[in-house]
Amino acid sequence: MNAVELNNINFAYRKNELILDNISMEVPKGSIYGFLGANGAGKSTTLRLILGLMKPQQGKISMFGNSIYDSYPKHLSSVGSMIESASLYEHLSATDNLKIAGKYFGLDKDKIEPILELVKLQDAKKKKVKDFSTGMKQRLGLAIALQHDPELLILDEPTNGLDPNGIIELREILHQLSEQKKTILLSSHILSEVEKIVNRVGIINNGSIAFEGSLSELQSKKSKNLRVKFKVSNVNKALTLFPSQEILKSDALEYELIVQNQEELAGMIKDLVHNDIEVYEVSPIASDLENMFLSVVNK
Numbered sequence: 001m002n003a004v005e006l007n008n009i010n011f012a013y014r015k016n017e018l019i020l021d022n023i024s025m026e027v028p029k030g031s032i033y034g035f036l037g038a039n040g041a042g043k044s045t046t047l048r049l050i051l052g053l054m055k056p057q058q059g060k061i062s063m064f065g066n067s068i069y070d071s072y073p074k075h076l077s078s079v080g081s082m083i084e085s086a087s088l089y090e091h092l093s094a095t096d097n098l099k100i101a102g103k104y105f106g107l108d109k110d111k112i113e114p115i116l117e118l119v120k121l122q123d124a125k126k127k128k129v130k131d132f133s134t135g136m137k138q139r140l141g142l143a144i145a146l147q148h149d150p151e152l153l154i155l156d157e158p159t160n161g162l163d164p165n166g167i168i169e170l171r172e173i174l175h176q177l178s179e180q181k182k183t184i185l186l187s188s189h190i191l192s193e194v195e196k197i198v199n200r201v202g203i204i205n206n207g208s209i210a211f212e213g214s215l216s217e218l219q220s221k222k223s224k225n226l227r228v229k230f231k232v233s234n235v236n237k238a239l240t241l242f243p244s245q246e247i248l249k250s251d252a253l254e255y256e257l258i259v260q261n262q263e264e265l266a267g268m269i270k271d272l273v274h275n276d277i278e279v280y281e282v283s284p285i286a287s288d289l290e291n292m293f294l295s296v297v298n299k
Helices: 043-050 074-078 094-104 109-118 134-146 164-179 215-220 235-240 262-274 289-297
Strands: 002-014 017-028 032-036 058-063 079-082 152-156 183-188 200-205 208-214 226-232 247-250 254-259 279-284
Touching: 002 043, 002 183, 017 032, 017 043, 017 058, 017 183, 017 200, 017 208, 032 043, 043 058, 043 152, 043 183, 074 079, 079 134, 094 109, 094 134, 109 134, 134 152, 134 164, 164 183, 200 215, 208 215, 226 235, 226 262, 235 247, 235 254, 254 262, 262 279
Parallel strands: 032 183, 032 200, 079 152, 152 183
Antiparallel strands: 002 017, 002 058, 200 208, 226 254, 226 279, 247 254
16 A cells, blocks of 8 residues: 555646646655655645645545545644654743644653654753754654654655754664654655665656656666766866767866766777876766766756
């Protein structure tokens, strides 16, 4: 069963200006689904539609097999969400914020300590939120979203503003939640971090789904060509030798381009040496998730 399913969704804020163009998505139950796209691609709009905060002009959205419109707002009891940034009472403590949020779901106060421990805020439970770091605020927002033990967690750009330690802490929490069989749908444009968290990917580009599938399926779509970095003694002179090549990146010390095969690479190195350009380094650049993402949206 899919935790979330979108079928042929169209959405526009203004007539004839589609933000989402006939998109379909499947978020399998128990998966960590990475919803990827550049800023403005339609990620936040899609998540708001899933939560029922807005309604599409066309299409159907289901959650755990039921139309969200037939069960609204009942379906929200099985969802925890954090869209953009957590809404917190900064003059109150973490504990007081959880008490207030818990009242909406009729929760007992004994739910607070375990959730603070899960998000590693037990030592700051009496501290006022205004004194929290960005990472601590994000974790408190996550605690509020999780307090009623939802089956589905929806997070919009959860790593925004986090330092490396904060990102690692969030990643550990999400993996722990996945082990508890929760479904997690998160959006992001920080592709290198998503690769370490998710097991399924959807890529949205200009309001359309460009790819949906597992990470291994995405990897199989990567370009067969090889991206190569050259470090040479004279970059400007080197670039004049290959006028037909698209230079992906260059500066005073190195440049990067795509080669079709090893024979072409060997010929380039030979040309550099024959033109009295010293070659200090030639190294392939691994095709990471970001490069795969670009190959999908630019195809």
